[in-house]
Amino acid sequence: MEHSGPHGALRLRFEGVMAEAGLDAGSAERALSAALSPRGFEVYPLQVGWYNALLAPALRLAHSDETLALVVLSTPTMFENAFLPFLQNERRSGNCDLIDQCVAHYISGAVAQCFPGQQVEISYDYEMLPNRRPRFLAQTAAHVAGATYYYQLSDVPDPPWDRKMFGVCIHPQFGGWFAIRALLVFPGVGAQELPQRAPPDCVPSREQRVELLESFNLRWRDWSYRDIVSPTQRYSPRQMDYFSTPPAQRLALLQEWGLLDQAPPPPATEDGQ
Ligand code: B12
Numbered sequence: 197m198e199h200s201g202p203h204g205a206l207r208l209r210f211e212g213v214m215a216e217a218g219l220d221a222g223s224a225e226r227a228l229s230a231a232l233s234p235r236g237f238e239v240y241p242l243q244v245g246w247y248n249a250l251l252a253p254a255l256r257l258a259h260s261d262e263t264l265a266l267v268v269l270s271t272p273t274m275f276e277n278a279f280l281p282f283l284q285n286e287r288r289s290g291n292c293d294l295i296d297q298c299v300a301h302y303i304s305g306a307v308a309q310c311f312p313g314q315q316v317e318i319s320y321d322y323e324m325l326p327n328r329r330p331r332f333l334a335q336t337a338a339h340v341a342g343a344t345y346y347y348q349l350s351d352v353p354d355p356p357w358d359r360k361m362f363g364v365c366i367h368p369q370f371g372g373w374f375a376i377r378a379l380l381v382f383p384g385v386g387a388q389e390l391p392q393r394a395p396p397d398c399v400p401s402r403e404q405r406v407e408l409l410e411s412f413n414l415r416w417r418d419w420s421y422r423d424i425v426s427p428t429q430r431y432s433p434r435q436m437d438y439f440s441t442p443p444a445q446r447l448a449l450l451q452e453w454g455l456l457d458q459a460p461p462p463p464a465t466e467d468g469q
Contacts (some may be wrong), residue, residue, distance in 0.1 A: 219314065221264050221387040230379075231306035236274030237377070240267050240341035243387045247333075247340050254262035255333065257381060267337045268303060268378040269344070271370055275435040278302050283455050285308060293443065294450075296322050299377045307380065317381040334376035335365045342393030343367070344374070352405045364421060365411040368396040372412075372422030373430045398425045 221241040229239040237340065245261025257265075269385060270278075282288075282298040289297065307316050319331040339346035348363035349355055367374045399408050411421035419436070433441070434453075441449050450456045 219311070219385055224311070224382065224385070225266060226263060227237065227310040228268075228306055228328040231310055232268065232302065235278040235302050236271050236276070237278075237302070238269045238271055238343070238374075240269070240338070240343040241265070241387060241390055242267060242337065242341040243390055243392070244381065246392055247337055250336055250340065251333070255329065257332070259381055259383060262386040262388040263297040264382040264385040264390075266380040266382075267334075267341045267343060268380065269367070270299065270375045270377050272373050272429045272431050274299075275438070276432065280455065283450065293322070294446070296320065303378050303380075311382075314385075315383050317383065319379045319381075321377055323376070334379070335363060337379050338365050338376050339395050340392070342395050344376075344396050345395040345399070347370070347399055347405055347408055349409070352409065353402055356406060357409075361409045361413050364408060366408070366424060367386065367398055367427075368398045368425070369428045370430075371425045371427040372419075373427050421452070436445070 200294045224416060225239050225241045232239060238395075242265050244257050244259045244263040247265070248256040248261065257263075259265075279295060279298045282301060283294070286298075286301055288294060303320075304318060307318060315342050321330070321332075323331040325331055335344075335346040338344045344365035346363055346365045346369045348425075349357075349361050351363075355361070360429065365376065366372060399405055408421055408424045411424070417440075422430070438446060438449065447456065
C-alpha cells in the first residue's frame with residue numbers, strides 16, 4: 197500500500213505541500229497543454245486507479261488510485277509543428293527513431309518547464325519493460341481519460357472472426373489520424389476531485405465496428421481505418437510519405453527532401469506513426 201510503512205507520514209506531508217503549491221489535475225493539464233498544443237499535442241488527465249481497475253495486477257502502475265496522470269496524444273500537426281522544426285534545430289542521436297526522439301524532446305522539455313522540482317514519471321509508448329511488456333497500455337489509458345474510445349473485440353456483439361483482432365482507439369475529431377505518445381504520472385499529487393468522462397463513442401454501430409477492426413487489422417497500411425469517422429484533419433501528404441517509408445529508409449528520404457544536413461546514422465528500428 198502506498199501510505200503504509202515508514203515513509204507514510206513523509207509522503208502525506210509531501211502531498212500536503214503539493215496541495216498548498218496548487219498543483220492539481222486542472223492546473224497540470226492547463227500548463228502542459230499550453231506548452232505542448234502549439235507543437236501539435238493534446239493532454240488529458242486521469243486518475244491512476246481508473247487505469248489500474250481494468251488491468252491484471254502485473255500490468256498496473258505502482259501508484260495509489262487517486263494519483264494524477266496525464267496522457268499525451270499527437271495530432272496531425274505534430275509532424276509540421278514539432279518534427280520538422282526538431283530536425284532543423286535540435287541535436288539528434290544516432291540509434292533511436294527520429295519521431296520518438298522528437299516526442300521525447302518536446303514532452304520532457306515541457307515537463308521541466310511546467311513542473312520544476314516536481315517528480316514526474318514519464319513513460320513513452322515505445323518503451324518496453326525488461327519482461328518485454330509495454331511500460332503502459334496507451335489505448336487503455338486514452339480510453340479511461342475520456343480522450344479516445346478504445347474499440348476492442350469485446351465491443352463487437354457476436355464477432356464474425358475466429359482470430360485475434362487488435363483493438364484501436366478512435367479520436368472524435370481526428371479519427372485514426374493521431375498517436376498516443378506518453379503517460380505522465382505525478383507521484384504524491386492526488387486527483388480525487390477529477391470527474392471521469394466517458395470517451396466519445398464515435399463508432400456506435402456493430403457494422404461500423406466490424407469495418408473498423410477489419411481495416412485496422414487486415415489493411416492498416418492503406419490508412420482506411422483512420423477515416424472511419426470524417427476527420428477534421430489528416431496527416432499531410434509529406435507526413436504520409438514519411439510514415440509509408442520503411443523505418444530504415446526514412447533518413448534517406450529526409451535527406452532527399454533537404455531536411456537533414458548530416459550523414460545518416462545507423463538505421464532506426466522502431467516505427468512510430
Ligand atoms: C506491441 C504493439 C504492437 C504489436 C502488437 C499489437 C498489439 N496491439 O498487441 C504490433 C507490432 C503488431 C503492432 C502493430 C501496429 N501498431 Co501497435 N502498438 C503496440 C504497443 C507498443 C503495445 C500494445 C500492447 O502490447 N498491448 C498489450 C495488449 C495485451 O493490450 P490490449 O490488447 O489492449 O489488452 C488490454 C485491454 O483489453 C485491457 N482491458 C481489459 N478490459 C478492458 C476494458 C476497457 C473498457 C478498456 C479500455 C481496457 C480493458 O486489459 C488488457 C490487458 O490485460 C502500443 C503502444 C503502447 N505502449 O500501448 C502500440 C499501438 C497499439 N500501435 C499502434 C499502431 C497505430 C500500430 C500499427 C497501425 C502500426 C503503426 N505504428 O502505425 C500496426 C497495426 C496493427 C495491426 N494491424 O495488426 C497505435 C494504435 C493507435 C490507436 N489509434 O489505437 C499504438 C497505441 C501506438 C501509438 N503510439 O499510438 N503494434
